[in-house]
Amino acid sequence: MTSQSLVYLVALPLFGSALLLLGGKRTNRWGHLFATAISASAFGVGLYQFSVMLGQPDSQRALTQKLFSWISVGTFQVDAGLMVDQLSICFVLLITGVGTLIHIYSIAYMSHDLDRRRFFAYLNFFIAAMLLLVLGDSYLNLYVGWEGVGLASYLLIGFWNQKPTYATAAKKAFVANRVGDMGLSLAIMIAFATLGTVSFAGVKEHAGQASTGALTAIGIMLLVAATGKSAQFPLQAWLGDAMAGPTPVSALIHAATMVTAGVYLITRSNFIFDAAPTAQLAVAIIGAITLLFGAVIGMAKDDIKKALAASTMSQIGYMVLGAGLGPAGYAFAIMHLLTHGFFKAGMFLGAGSVMHGMNDEVNMRRFGGLRKFMPITFATFGLGYLAIIGVPPFAGFYSKDKIIEVAFNAGGIKGITLGAAALLGAAITAFYMTRVVILTFAGNKRWDEKAHPHESPILMWAPMVLLAVGSVASGFLFTRGDALRNWLAPVVEPMPVHEAELMSPAVVSILALALVVVGVGLAIIKYFLSEVPVVAPTDVTVFTRAARRDLMQDDFNEAVFMRPGQAITRGLVKTDVAVIDGAVRAVARLARGSGNVLRTTQTGFVRSYAMWIFLGAVGLVAAIWMVTL
Amino acid sequence: MNAANYLYVSALLFTIGAIGVVVRRNAIVVFMCVELMLNASNLAFVTFARINGNLDGQVVAFFTMVVAACEVVVGLAIIVTIYRSRRSASVDDASLLKR
Numbered sequence: 167m168t169s170q171s172l173v174y175l176v177a178l179p180l181f182g183s184a185l186l187l188l189g190g191k192r193t194n195r196w197g198h199l200f201a202t203a204i205s206a207s208a209f210g211v212g213l214y215q216f217s218v219m220l221g222q223p224d225s226q227r228a229l230t231q232k233l234f235s236w237i238s239v240g241t242f243q244v245d246a247g248l249m250v251d252q253l254s255i256c257f258v259l260l261i262t263g264v265g266t267l268i269h270i271y272s273i274a275y276m277s278h279d280l281d282r283r284r285f286f287a288y289l290n291f292f293i294a295a296m297l298l299l300v301l302g303d304s305y306l307n308l309y310v311g312w313e314g315v316g317l318a319s320y321l322l323i324g325f326w327n328q329k330p331t332y333a334t335a336a337k338k339a340f341v342a343n344r345v346g347d348m349g350l351s352l353a354i355m356i357a358f359a360t361l362g363t364v365s366f367a368g369v370k371e372h373a374g375q376a377s378t379g380a381l382t383a384i385g386i387m388l389l390v391a392a393t394g395k396s397a398q399f400p401l402q403a404w405l406g407d408a409m410a411g412p413t414p415v416s417a418l419i420h421a422a423t424m425v426t427a428g429v430y431l432i433t434r435s436n437f438i439f440d441a442a443p444t445a446q447l448a449v450a451i452i453g454a455i456t457l458l459f460g461a462v463i464g465m466a467k468d469d470i471k472k473a474l475a476a477s478t479m480s481q482i483g484y485m486v487l488g489a490g491l492g493p494a495g496y497a498f499a500i501m502h503l504l505t506h507g508f509f510k511a512g513m514f515l516g517a518g519s520v521m522h523g524m525n526d527e528v529n530m531r532r533f534g535g536l537r538k539f540m541p542i543t544f545a546t547f548g549l550g551y552l553a554i555i556g557v558p559p560f561a562g563f564y565s566k567d568k569i570i571e572v573a574f575n576a577g578g579i580k581g582i583t584l585g586a587a588a589l590l591g592a593a594i595t596a597f598y599m600t601r602v603v604i605l606t607f608a609g610n611k612r613w614d615e616k617a618h619p620h621e622s623p624i625l626m627w628a629p630m631v632l633l634a635v636g637s638v639a640s641g642f643l644f645t646r647g648d649a650l651r652n653w654l655a656p657v658v659e660p661m662p663v664h665e666a667e668l669m670s671p672a673v674v675s676i677l678a679l680a681l682v683v684v685g686v687g688l689a690i691i692k693y694f695l696s697e698v699p700v701v702a703p704t705d706v707t708v709f710t711r712a713a714r715r716d717l718m719q720d721d722f723n724e725a726v727f728m729r730p731g732q733a734i735t736r737g738l739v740k741t742d743v744a745v746i747d748g749a750v751r752a753v754a755r756l757a758r759g760s761g762n763v764l765r766t767t768q769t770g771f772v773r774s775y776a777m778w779i780f781l782g783a784v785g786l787v788a789a790i791w792m793v794t795l
Numbered sequence: 796m797n798a799a800n801y802l803y804v805s806a807l808l809f810t811i812g813a814i815g816v817v818v819r820r821n822a823i824v825v826f827m828c829v830e831l832m833l834n835a836s837n838l839a840f841v842t843f844a845r846i847n848g849n850l851d852g853q854v855v856a857f858f859t860m861v862v863a864a865c866e867v868v869v870g871l872a873i874i875v876t877i878y879r880s881r882r883s884a885s886v887d888d889a890s891l892l893k894r
Contacts, residue, residue, distance in 0.1 A: 770890030773825075776816050 167222065169229035171211060172248040175258065175301060178208050179294035186287035194283050198276075201286035202269040205293055209262035216255050224656055227252055230303060237306075244364065249303035253657045256500060256650075257300040257423075257430060260507045264422045265293050267629035271515055272414040274625035275522060285325060285412065292318035296423055300430060304365035305354045308431070312350060312395065315424045316343045322419060323411040335407035342404040346394015350431075353387035356380060370437045378442060385438050385445025389452060392428025396482050399456045403719040405479055406463070409471040413518030416471060421478045421514050422507040429482065429503050432489040433496050436658050440492060447580070450490030450573075454587040457483025459717060461594035465601070466713035468702055469528045470517045473602050474510070477554070480591060481506050487588060488569040491576050496658035497651040498568040504650075505561035505640050509553035512633030516547035519622040519630065520606060524613060530605035531700050534612040539619040542627045544607045546634035551603050553637035555596040555682050558675070561641030566592060568645075571674040585669070592678050596685030604693045612700050801842040808835035822874045822884045826867075833863045 182204035186197045193200070219227040228251035236246040250258060269289060276282045295314025302308040320343075324336030358364050360380040361372040373381060392398060397405035408420050419425070432439060432449055439446040460480030467473040481502070488499030521528060523540060537544045553560040556567060570592065574585030613619070621627065644650040669677075702714075712718055767778075808831055815828030837856045844852030878884050 770892060772886040772889065773817055773820070776825075780813055780817065 167226055167229050169215065169218065169231050169250075171214065172229060172231040172250060172301065173233060174211050175208055175215075175250075175262075175297050176248070176294050178204050178211070179290040179297065183287045183291035183294060186283055186290065191283075197283035198269075198273050198286045201290045202266065202273060204290055205262060205266040205269045208293060208297070209259070209266050212255070212258040212262045215250055216259060219250070219252070219255060227656065241362070242358070244304060244306050246307060247303040247365075248301045248307075249366070250301055251657055252654050253430075253433060253500065254300045256504060256654075258297060260504055261293060261296050261300070261423050264507055264511050264633070265289070265296075265418060267632055268414045268418045268511065268515070271417075271518070271626050271629040272412075274623045275414055275518055276412065279412075281325070285322075288318055288321045288325070289414075289418070292322065292419060292424070296427070299427055303367070305350075305357060305369070306364050308434075309347075309350060309354060312391075312427065313347065315419070315427065316340065316347065316395070319343070319408070319419050319424055322415040323408045325411055325415070329410075332410040335404075335410040339404040339408045342401050343394050346391045346401055346428075349387045349390025349394065353384050353391060356384050356387065360384075366434065369435075373437050373441055376441075381438050381442040382445045385435070385442040386448060388431055388435050388438065389445060389449050392431050392449075392486065393452060394428075395431075396425050396428030396486065397456075397479050398428065398452050398483065398486055399459055400719075402456060402459065402479055403716065403723055406467075406472050406475050406716055409469070409475050413471065413514060413521060416475070417511045417514030417518070420475065422511040425478060425482055426485065426503045426507070429485040429489055429499055432486065433500060433658060436493070436496055439490075446490055446492055448490075450487050450576075450580075450584055453483045453485070453487030453490050454573075454584050455483070456480065457487060457591040458587055458594070459483070461591050461598065462713050463716055464598035465594060466710055468531050468605075470520065470530050470533075470602060470606060471514070471528055473530070473598060474514055474517060477595065477599065478506075478510055480595065481510065481554070484566060484569050484588065484591070487573060487584060491569075491572050491584075493659055494575070495569065495572045497654045498565060498572060500654060501641075501644050501650050502562075502565035502569060504644065505553065505565045505637070508633050508636030508640050509550040509561060512630055512637055513547055513550040513554070515626070515630045515633065516543050516550065519543040519626055520619075522622050522626065523619040524617050527613070527617065530602065531698060531702060532613050532617075533606045534609045534698065535607070536619055537607040540607075540621050542621055543630065546627070546630040547607070548603065549634040550637045551599050553641070555599050555686070556592060556678060557682070558679075559638075559642055561637050561639070563675075564641030564645045567671070567675050567678050570678055571669060571671055574669040574674065589678060589681060593681035593685040596682040597689045600686045600689035601693050604689060605698060608694060609698060612698065798842055798846050801838060801845075805835045805838040805842065808832075808838065820885045820887050822877070822886050822889075825886055826870055826874065829870075830863060830867070833859055 182201050186193050186201060189197070215229060218229065228249060230247060230249045233246040233248065235243070237244040269286070272282075272285065272289065276285050279285065292315060295311050295318055297311070299308055299311030299315055302311055320336050320340040323339050324333045327333040327336065354364055357369055360376045361369055363369060363372060390401075393401045405420060405425065409416055411420070439449065457480045460476045460478070460483055464473050464476035464480060467476055485499045485503050485506070488495040488502060519540065520533065520536060520543060523536075523543075524533065527533070549560070553562040556562040566588075570585060570588040573588045574581050576584060715721065769775075812828045812831035812835060815831065816825050819825050819828065837859050840852035840856045840859070842852070844850060844856075874884060877889055881888060
C-alpha cells in the first residue's frame with residue numbers, strides 16, 4: 167500500500183532543524199519549544215501510520231512512498247523511497263516517542279546553556295536522520311540516514327567542544343563509526359555486484375540466487391557496520407567516551423536509538439543472515455563477547471554515565487546475540503531493544519537528574535544517600551534498575567530471559583556456550599547495576615559541602631516517570647499473547663517452536679533469577695554492608711585495573727592501529743617530500759639553471775641580436791649548402 | 796657581359812650592408828644598411844632571373860620592394876619617435892627591456 171504522509175516523518179524534524187540553524191539568534195527564545203513541538207508532531211504522524219497499519223490485514227501492512235528517482239544509471243535504478251513496515255514502525259514510535267520525552271527533558275536540563283537552540287536543532291536533525299535510517303526502502307537510503315545519525319552523534323558528543331577532551335571524544339566516535347560505515351558501503355557494493363539491486367525487497371527476492379559465499383560476505387560486512395554503529399566488539403571503544411555529550415544525548419542517541427541501529431540493520435537483513443549461517447554465527451558470537459565485555463567494564467566504572475554506557479554496550483550485546491540466533495531470536499532482539507529503549511533512557515535521564523542536582527558531579531563515589539533528596543529520581547531509576555536486571559514482572563525479565571532461552575535452545579555446543587555467556591552476563595548485570603544504585607542512592611552521604619542535592623523540576627522528572635512506566639509495563643504488553651512476535655512475523659518469519667528444547671522458559675527464568683540474586687547479593691555485601699571509600703582504591707587486582715581501563719580496548723587500538731598508522735603516515739610524508747617533491751623540484755631547478763645560462767645571451771643590444779641572426783642565417787645557408795653538395 | 800659579375804656586386808653590397816648593421820650605432824645608418832642588404836638580394840634575384848630566362852626572380856624583386864617600402868614607413872616612424880623621446884638615435888641606448 168502506498169501512503170502520502172510518510173515523508174512528513176522525515177521532513178518535519180529536518181525542517182525544524184534547518185529553521186533553528188538558519189534562523190540563528192532570532193529563534194533563541196522559542197527554538198526549544200518549537201523543536202519539541204516538531205518532535206511531538208512527528209510522533210503524532212507515527213501514531214497515525216500505526217493506526218493505518220492496524221486497520222490492514224497482516225500481509226498488507228507495509229506502507230511505501232516513492233519520493234523521487236534518485237539514481238538512474240542504465241539498469242541501476244534507485245528511488246528515494248520510504249517504507250514503513252511492522253519492524254520500522256516499532257522504531258518510528260520509539261524514536262519519536264522517547265525522542266519527544268527527551269526533548270521535553272532537555273528544555274529544563276539545558277536551560278542554563280547559552281547554545282540551547284543549537285542543541286535542539288541537532289536533536290531534531292538526529293530525529294530526522296534516524297527516521298530516514300529506519301524508513302529507507304533500500305540499503306542506499308538507509309545509508310544516508312546511517313551517515314546522518316553519525317553526524318548528529320558527532321555534533322552532539324562534541325556539543326561542549328570548548329573542552330578539548332570532549333572534542334576528541336567526538337572525533338573518536340566519528341572515526342570508529344567510519345570503520346563500520348566502510349563495512350556498510352562494502353556490503354552495498356557486494357549486494358549490487360552479485361544481486362544487481364540494493365532495495366530491501368529486491369535483495370530479499372534475489373537472495374536465493376546468490377552463492378552462500380557472496381551472502382556470507384554481505385553478512386559479515388553488515389556485521390562490521392553494526393559493530394561500528396552499535397558499539398560492539400571490536401569497534402566498541404568509542405561509546406564510553408561518547409558520554410562527553412550532554413546527558414539527554416546519551417539517553418537518546420547512545421542508549422535508546424542510534425546505537426541500536428546495528429540491531430535494526432541485522433534484523434532488516436534477516437533474509438541474508440538466514441541464508442548465510444556463518445555470518446549469522448559470527449553475529450551471535452560478537453553479541454555474546456560484547457555482552458560480557460560491556461558487563462565487565464560496567465563493574466569497574468565509577469563514573470555513573472560510563473557505567474551506564476558499559477551497560478548499554480552489554481545490553482546491545484544481548485540484542486545482537488538475539489538477532490544472531492536467527493528467526494527464533496529476531497523478535498526478542500527487537501523486544502529487548504524496545505524495552506531497553508525505555509529503561510536505559512529512563513536511567514540515563516535519572517543520571518542526568520542526579521548530575522543536575524549535584525553540580526555535574528559524575529563520580530558515584532561522591533554520591534550516596536541521594537534517595538531522600540531525590541525521591542522521584544530514585545523511584546524512576548529504581549524501576550529502570552528492576553527492569554534491566556530482569557526481575558519479574560518488569561520489562562527486562564520478558565525480553566532478556568527470552569534471549570537467554572533462545573540462546574540455550576540454539577542447539578549443540580553453540581547453544582550451551584552462548585546461553586551460558588548470556589546467563590553469566592545477567593548475573594554481572596545484576597551486580598553492576600546494583601552497585602550503581604547503591605553507590606548513588608543508598609548508604610552514607612559522600613558529597614562535599616558545596617553540593618546541594620535537590621529534586622529536578624517537573625519538566626525533567628515527568629519524562630522519567632513516563633519512561634519508568636514503560637520500563638514496568640512494556641515487557642508485559644509485548645509478550646501478552648505474543649503480541650510483538652506476531653506483529654513482526656511478516657518481516658522476520660519466525661520458525662515454528664522447537665519440539666526438543668534444552669531448557670524450558672521456567673528453568674531459564676529460575677536460573678537467571680538465581681544468578682541475579684547472587685549478583686545483587688554480592689553487590690550489597692561489597693557496597694552496602696561495607697564502607698565505600700571516596701577515592702577509588704588502588705590496591706586492586708590486575709583484572710579490576712584492566713576493567714577500569716575499559717579492558718585495554720584503547721591500548722589495543724593505539725598499539726595495533728594508531729601507532730603503526732602514524733608510522734606509515736610519517737614514512738609516506740618522508741617519501742612524499744624526498745621522492746615526489748624532490749623530482750618536481752629537480753625539474754624546476756633544471757629549468758631555472760638552463761634559463762640562467764641562456765639569459766646571458768640576452769644582452770639588450772640590437773646589434774648583437776642582429777649578429778646572432780646573421781650568424782644563424784649563415785649557418786643555415788652553410789648547412790643547406792653542405793647537404794646539397 | 797658576364798652575368799656573374801652582377802652576383803659579385805650583389806654579394807659585395809650585401810656584405811657591406813651586413814657589416815654596417817652589426818657595427819654601426821646610429822639607427823638611421825643601420826636602417827640604410829638593412830635597405831642595402833634588401834637591394835643586394837633584389838639584384839641577385841633579378842640576375843638569376845636573367846640567367847634562368849624566366850620572370851620569377853623579377854616578380855620576387857617587386858615583392859621585396861613593397862616590403863621594403865612598408866618597412867621604411869614603420870621603421871622610420873619608430874626611429875623618429877624614439878629620437879623625440881630619448882634625444883638619441885643610438886641603437887645601443889634603446890635597451891630598456893634588458894633592464
